[in-house]
Amino acid sequence: MQVHPERQWSKAILMTAALYHLGWGLIASFIPGRMLAWMVSNSTVSPFSLQIIGIVTFCLGIAYALASFDPFRQWVVSVAGLVFSGICSVAYWVDLQTGNAEPGFLPVVLSNWVIWVPLLGLVVYMIYRNSYRTDDLLIATFSSKEYPLDLFDTTRGDNLMELTQESKVLLVFLRHFGCPFCKDTMDQIAQVHQDFTRCGTRVVLVYMVSPEEAREHLQKYNLEHLDQISDAESILYKKFRLRKGRAGELFGPRALLRFGQLLVSRGYVIGKEVGDSFQMPGVFLLHKGEVISGYVHESAGDRPNYNRLLETCCA
Secondary structure, X not given: OOOOHHHHHHHHHXXXXXXXXXXXXXXXXXXXXXXXXXXXXXXXXXXXXXXXXXXHHHHHHHHHHHHOOOOOOOHHHHHHHHHHHHHHHHHHHHHHHHOOOOHHHHHHHHHXXXXXXXXXXXXXXXXXXXXXXXXXXXXXXXXXOOOOHHHXXXXXXXXXXXXXHHOEEEEEEOOOOOOHHHHHHHHHHHHHHXXXXXXXXXXXEEEOXXXXXXXXXXXXXXXXXXXXXXXXXXXXXXXXXXXEOOHHHHHOHHHHHHHHHHHXXXXXXXXXOOOOOOEOOEEEEEEOOEEEEEEEOOOOOOOOOHHHHHHHHHO
């Protein structure tokens, strides 16, 4: 099996970081006096203070070593290491400007923190790129005719393709339930689903957790009685070419503005991630196995025009 070069580079950088941090941490923890003589001879830093730094550095080395076996899956370690190194570097620079830090401590800051900011930043960037490369591959796979609607059933055991043969189906893909935009979507569906039902359209909700987990959140909006599809692997999302959001789509001006509006008007805050916080939502109107209308979000905070979809249903 071919290993992608970016995975190899990530493993190499993390393993190098692990070896360095483990070695430096051991020396600083057990022979801090020798470390002071090597690196901070002009500093008044006490051996005990250097021991504390050494213990933290050693623990980071263990984390980097474990993450190096699967950098893309253990991405949190790289992000945490990048943030830690960046904050320590900036804090030292600020204290140096105000006279609260010793210039003699600079070699420790450069070797332990500053040098790792670009390297860990490169790892995080490669992890970021890989997540979207994998997403594109999954979309190309599951959106093909080899994965028809017949493969998907509701939590009641009804086949999605058969439902579209019997009537029009409004398929609503939700984001994670802790998302303010997902809460807003559920509130909208609670207001309009009866209008779709009167037009002979079945509303089907799709989410990425188990039905038991979803029920707790759907009950708050009296939606637990609607047809649902539990899609933990996001296969149906990929079938409809709904991808993971880019930074601008998730945290851009439109999303932030909408979040602010929901926070002020409805008190919606970001809750626990129940699903995939990177997954983009969408709404599709199906009939006889075909998409006759739909809305694909360009921003996580977008609101579909349900009245327009309703007009199509009732036409």
